[in-house]
Amino acid sequence: MTTTAKISSNNFGNDFLWGVSIAAAQNEGAYNIDGRGLSIWDVFSKRSGKIKAAAKPFETCDFYHRYKDDLLLTKALGFKVFRFSISWSRILPGGTGKINKEGIAFYHTLIDECLKLGLIPFVTLYHWDLPHALEKEGGWTSHFLLKWFNRFVTVCAEEFGDKVKNWIILNEPMAFTALGYMLGKHAPGKTGLNNFLPAIHNAAMAQAEGGRIIRSIVKKAYIGTSVSCSEVVPFSSNQKDIDAANRIDILLNRLFIEPSLGLGYPDDQFALMEKLHLHNKAWKYTERLKFDFDFIGLQNYFPITVKYNPVIPIIQASEVKAVTRNVPHTAMGWEINAESFYRMIKRFASYDNVKEIIITENGAFFKDKIVDGVVNDEQRIDYFQKYLAALLKAKQEGIAVNGYFAWTLMDNFEWSEGFHARFGLIHVDFKTQLRTVKQSGHWFRDFLLSQNEKF
Numbered sequence: 236m237t238t239t240a241k242i243s244s245n246n247f248g249n250d251f252l253w254g255v256s257i258a259a260a261q262n263e264g265a266y267n268i269d270g271r272g273l274s275i276w277d278v279f280s281k282r283s284g285k286i287k288a289a290a291k292p293f294e295t296c297d298f299y300h301r302y303k304d305d306l307l308l309t310k311a312l313g314f315k316v317f318r319f320s321i322s323w324s325r326i327l328p329g330g331t332g333k334i335n336k337e338g339i340a341f342y343h344t345l346i347d348e349c350l351k352l353g354l355i356p357f358v359t360l361y362h363w364d365l366p367h368a369l370e371k372e373g374g375w376t377s378h379f380l381l382k383w384f385n386r387f388v389t390v391c392a393e394e395f396g397d398k399v400k401n402w403i404i405l406n407e408p409m410a411f412t413a414l415g416y417m418l419g420k421h422a423p424g425k426t427g428l429n430n431f432l433p434a435i436h437n438a439a440m441a442q443a444e445g446g447r448i449i450r451s452i453v454k455k456a457y458i459g460t461s462v463s464c465s466e467v468v469p470f471s472s473n474q475k476d477i478d479a480a481n482r483i484d485i486l487l488n489r490l491f492i493e494p495s496l497g498l499g500y501p502d503d504q505f506a507l508m509e510k511l512h513l514h515n516k517a518w519k520y521t522e523r524l525k526f527d528f529d530f531i532g533l534q535n536y537f538p539i540t541v542k543y544n545p546v547i548p549i550i551q552a553s554e555v556k557a558v559t560r561n562v563p564h565t566a567m568g569w570e571i572n573a574e575s576f577y578r579m580i581k582r583f584a585s586y587d588n589v590k591e592i593i594i595t596e597n598g599a600f601f602k603d604k605i606v607d608g609v610v611n612d613e614q615r616i617d618y619f620q621k622y623l624a625a626l627l628k629a630k631q632e633g634i635a636v637n638g639y640f641a642w643t644l645m646d647n648f649e650w651s652e653g654f655h656a657r658f659g660l661i662h663v664d665f666k667t668q669l670r671t672v673k674q675s676g677h678w679f680r681d682f683l684l685s686q687n688e689k690f
């Protein structure tokens with residue numbers, strides 16, 4: 236496999252969608268002004284003690300006030316697509332009920348500004364920031380979730396559907412249900428199967444219902460949903476390790492995509508799946524869990540290696556970290572493995588009903604070196620070169636992959652990692668809000684210029 240992208244020719248094609256992704260809770264700040272209600276991340280960051288350095292997303296990189304400049308930077312770096320999410324509690328401060336006009340106005344201006352600059356807006360409806368008012372009523376575990384979500388999606392579609400045609404329903408349902416409702420590491424910090432199982436089912440239902448609502452309201456909509464994926468590698472050829480890897484694979488790679496394709500939930504021999512079926516009577520819902528998505532957003536950062544571990548309840552598996560195995564990894568400890576990215580693209584493309592794929596996130600945290608105002612991040616450049624070469628290989632083999640959005644435009648609030656884990660192409664000084672394009676940003680610009688040349 237080639238390890239560097241051939242950047243001298245237009246090999247991805249003129250129609251390929253190059254973009255950057257950001258998320259409201261990670262970028263907007265302005266958490267308590269202009270009528271916005273609190274989100275679960277505002278409350279979790281105050282109360283849980285689980286965020287590094289007690290960081291809070293209250294101001295973060297202040298995209299709410301600086302979006303014009305940030306869009307100009309996006310444009311200057313050569314991207315065509317700007318993916319952002321809508322903060323539910325900015326639109327509906329109480330989660331449901333009264334609409335906040337100032338919140339609506341903000342997104343109208345943001346969208347107008349994108350269109351003015353020739354940036355195509357891709358809107359994510361839910362990127363992890365549930366209104367706190369709804370969490371008090373049970374959040375993603377509640378029977379009312381679908382009703383609440385329906386209202387939020389309807390408001391967004393009716394308000395913005397004339398201008399925005401590209402919609403992503405959920406961002407990584409596996410991540411927000413597992414980290415937020417099983418492991419307690421993310422907001423709202425809940426744990427245990429009694430929270431996890433209903434949250435899974437409500438998220439899987441919301442993903443399909445959201446698609447249906449957008450389809451019925453927005454003319455000519457291009458609708459997708461974004462799922463995380465990680466190749467799962469057994470630690471050894473021992474059958475117990477292989478079975479353990481299979482269980483994790485169901486959770487990380489199959490749980491949300493398969494019901495959306497009409498395949499129902501995976502029903503392999505796995506205690507957790509049996510419980511999911513029993514708890515939610517899930518077998519009844521195969522039809523409603525399905526939606527004919529125009530594209531699937533794939534988000535890939537790393538593969539994981541897994542071994543059998545009888546101590547872990549139900550899952551009976553644990554990760555053998557990249558650091559322990561002494562393989563190349565990012566500053567998050569995530570294995571760097573572009574070949575694995577290639578294999579995951581091929582694997583998801585091989586599902587019968589997956590029509591098109593867009594890589595809606597991929598990127599890395601490395602400790603950037605700042606010398607004389609220059610942000611040196613060669614490791615990030617190397618990472619992008621490898622992952623883009625892998626993407627190109629899949630594309631050249633005929634896989635319908637139509638876009639790649641880098642995570643992320645600029646350093647922002649990285650959930651439980653706070654502000655120390657920086658994934659941006661642009662460095663942010665969180666004290667002064669000064670933006671400095673990193674060397675990887677400059678590299679991307681040159682790369683995209685080469686892609687846009689016409690031959």
Ligand code: BGC
Pocket residue numbers: 258261406407410463534596642649658
């Ligand atoms: C999430 C982003 C996050 C990134 C890096 C993805 O799972 O969608 O919000 O910042 O990973 O951790």
